[in-house]
Amino acid sequence: MKAVKDNLPQSKWLKTKLLLQSGSIKRYIPDTRRFSKSNLEQMIYSYGMIYIKPERGTYGNGVIRAERGEQQGFKYQYEEIVRHFDTFEAFHKSLAKKTGSRSYLIQKGIHLLKHNSRRFDIRVMVQVSPKGAWEATGIIGRLGHPRKIVTNYHSGGKPMAIETLLHSHLSPHRLAQLTEELNVLGVRMASHMRKTYPKIQKIGVDIGLDRSLTPWIIEVNMNPDPYIFNQLKDKSMYKKVMRYRRLQLKKKQ
Template identity: 80%
Template sequence: MKTRTVPTGQSKWYKTQLLLKNNTIKLFIPDTRKFNKRNLEQMIRSYGMIYIKPERGTYGNGVIRAEQGEHRGFTYQYEETIRHFDTFEAFHSSLAKKTGRRSYLIQKGIHLLKHNGRRFDIRVMVQLSPKGVWEATGIIGRLGHPRKIVTNYHSGGKPTAIEKLLSTHLTSMQLAQLTGELNRLGTRIAAQMQKTFPRHRQFGVDVGLDRTLKPWIIEVNMNPDPYIFNQLKDKSMYRRVMRYRRFYLKQ
């Protein structure tokens, strides 16, 4: 039985290294390192909260959220299961068993903004227009399941208009400014990725906002799902995304 080879472009580590080459984009990338005992200890003690995620994987599968508590204990959550440890050694040992031989990354944890007590992040769809220009064609919020640590639709997340999610955090003018900033960031990322993947015509940029409203790049998806935009009541973004998609599928 043949083992399926995952394309290089699906490696989170590889994509992170590509983005770090751009001095503007790298300001929005959380500290990301390979999973090992030394990096785990340095990062959990430096940041207090981290995410441990498979280098290759989709839909938020395998993502772990870990924290160091006030009393120097350690906790991690995987799906809906939470485990507590008194020592770093026990904490690391359990995580090492959980990750096994798979390659994992550690990422500085971003304390995401919340809506009604639920974390959310934002997906920016960026597509190459018929004129050959990168455009941000859609932007949508992903409201996480109340008991989950990821926001993906396949893990119980709910696609939601960003106006609703950010209504208690921003004025309409601030929202317009932030949307413009995210769209510009998305097109910069697409242009940077295109240098290595010249045949690619769309990218999905997942962005988290921290409590100061600074955007952080969580991940860049090579094959983003266009159909989440159909979940919105306003179908204009969905129609635009699909129009662009149909155009380059004909090429």
């Protein structure tokens, strides 16, 4: 609610459009469009797998993963429910009924890396430091529930150290490089967004890694949950995130 009071953007569409204005951020953003029959048709045929999500959703609620079948046909999944369709018409009709009059977006699907057969993504926390500069204060993986298509903590995802999730995918040296790249990206996103929204004090970036370890921005949150970092055994990130947060809250008073 606070985010609304501060006039921070809630719409995933507005946030995506804003980030696309930056040349250095743009290449991390998967093709994202408004839900419509023609966009659905173009995107499902171009990408094979897409995510359909409410423009103003949170916690993974209402998120749908849709795919073309290997031979023919289509399917989509939300929560733990999977539906199959023989034709594009039937597939679209069912999705249109499900989305109703609410505004949804379609995004190119990222084939997220897996750990123990479960998909995971990464959350990067960026906050204003005591000195007033942007700083990436936390990075954590979120391992999705085995039967779900989202990784959110509130949808059964498990926050875990990125070292645990990534050690079988890349060397410690490459992991350090990737972490640095994501931290730099997070800071760049925060400073870019602050030009339009001067009140921003923190952002939480959801990053998906595909099978070639390329990072993709799934979304940016204006009111990220600081407590997921408390799930890590090592409390250093959690302590820093909370220290910076207390400072911001004090400044606001």
